[in-house]
Structures are given as C-alpha cells and as structure tokens.
Amino acid sequence: MLKPIKTMIEIKNIKKSFNGKDVLLGIDGVFKKGETNLIIGGSGTGKSVLLKCIIGLIKPDDGRVLYDGRDFYSGDKDAMQSIRREMGVLFQGGALFDSQTVAENVRFPLNMLTDLSASEKNDRVNFCLERVGLEQAANRMPSEISGGMKKRVGIARAIVMNPKYLFCDEPNSGLDPLTAVKIDELIKEITEEYQITTIVITHDMNSVMEIGQNIIFLYQGRKLWEGNDATITQSEVPELNEFLFSNKLLRDLRKSG
Numbered sequence: 001m002l003k004p005i006k007t008m009i010e011i012k013n014i015k016k017s018f019n020g021k022d023v024l025l026g027i028d029g030v031f032k033k034g035e036t037n038l039i040i041g042g043s044g045t046g047k048s049v050l051l052k053c054i055i056g057l058i059k060p061d062d063g064r065v066l067y068d069g070r071d072f073y074s075g076d077k078d079a080m081q082s083i084r085r086e087m088g089v090l091f092q093g094g095a096l097f098d099s100q101t102v103a104e105n106v107r108f109p110l111n112m113l114t115d116l117s118a119s120e121k122n123d124r125v126n127f128c129l130e131r132v133g134l135e136q137a138a139n140r141m142p143s144e145i146s147g148g149m150k151k152r153v154g155i156a157r158a159i160v161m162n163p164k165y166l167f168c169d170e171p172n173s174g175l176d177p178l179t180a181v182k183i184d185e186l187i188k189e190i191t192e193e194y195q196i197t198t199i200v201i202t203h204d205m206n207s208v209m210e211i212g213q214n215i216i217f218l219y220q221g222r223k224l225w226e227g228n229d230a231t232i233t234q235s236e237v238p239e240l241n242e243f244l245f246s247n248k249l250l251r252d253l254r255k256s257g
C-alpha cells in the first residue's frame, strides 16, 4: 500500500555567510505538517537567518528548500511566487500598520493578493478575528490594544490567506509568561486544526516544553540536535544542556528528577 504523502518543508545543506563570516554551515531538517516545528538556540546562532532563507527573504549560498517536494530556489519565479502565496508569516514585532484598524490590518493580504468581493473579504476577516478571540476589537487601532492582542492580530493576518505554511519569529517576545503561553497554545491549535506546517523560532524555554513537537537546536550555525519536548531533557549534547539548563528552575528540576 502507498504511504499517504505528508505535507512538509524539507531543508538540505543550507549554507550562508556574510562578508566571509559563516553563519549557517549546512543545515538539514524536516518540518512536519500539522506540527509546531521549533528552531531553537541562543542569540546569534543563525535562527533568523535560517528562517529568512526558508521563506525567501535571504537567498542561501548553497542548499535546497523543498515545499512538499517543490524546490523553492529552482529559479522558476512563478513557482516561487505560488509557494509564497501559501505562506503566512508572523513577524517578531507583529509588524502591524499603526494607521489601520485591527480589521484593516487583517484584510491587508486579501486586498493585495486576491480579487475576493468586499463581503467575502469581510467574512474571512471576521472568521479569522473570531478564531483568535478578537471579534470585539475589529475597529480598534493597534495603539489601543495590548501586546498579546497585537500578536493575535498578527496571527489572524498570517492565517487570513489560509496558508499551508506558517512562520513565526519569536512570537512571545515582549509578552508576560501567561500571555506567552496563550499565544503558544493558539499557534499550536491553529496548526493542528488547519493541518499547517508551522515553524517557530524561539529561545523561550516555556515554548520548547509546551509546543515543541519537533525541535532542531542550532549552535554557531550548525544543527547539533533534533528531537521533541519529550526527549530534549535527556539530551547528551553539552551545548544544548547549557542552553536548556541556564534556567535555574529547570536545572533544579533536573537535579531532583
């Protein structure tokens, strides 16, 4: 019997250097459909550069990025464009337009990329705002809502085009721990509900333990470990353990367990 084809993103031997400085030294990875895939690591290890290589904001010097087997850097501009349309991106700061209401922010990709009618766009915007629990805030301005709500608006905008692939760069930055957990849960729920292939960049240990269904650990431009939230605390990789147990609570838990 044929195995069902699983939607996923595969990266092979991604390399990038800037002005002779190697930042990514050949990264491989598989990011699975319906799972929150995390790229973790300390500051300056190349997480953001890797994400940018995956979504096409930086062209890698070498290597391949495959979206369900489709080569993103094949040189076929139309193919690249159609993969781009299947992506949703949640940028680190939320990247909302300050002069637009919440609903207008969410509607923006629909205006840019579709020829849906006004009422179809409204339906879609309302659906997404409801999904992230913000239906009451549709007419508010970004300056009038909290940091956590801004992230929710960013998530609503990232899913408004019904993406196959969702990318989140440090979705928890600047949030209090409780709000951060809620944002993590929302990303995981949406990923599972719509069977999206989601990649999250983080150095937040809570995220690792809450939503780390598939994790790769970067260290100085190399992938040193991969696994999940259940296997990560048993890792024998010193660099990973140093990263994980820099948190005193986790260190104490490890000692006692």
Ligand SMILES: Nc1ncnc2c1ncn2[C@@H]1O[C@H](COP(=O)(O)OP(=O)(O)OP(=O)(O)O)[C@@H](O)[C@H]1O
Pocket: 018, 023, 041, 042, 043, 044, 045, 046, 047, 048, 049, 050, 203
């Ligand atoms: N456009 C660029 N030109 C030159 N160097 C760059 C550029 N972008 C990133 N770098 C360098 O690449 C290295 C990795 O940066 P990157 O932003 O990927 O780290 P990171 O793991 O995401 O860190 P952080 O968690 O602090 O955001 C850094 O030394 C950075 O200075």
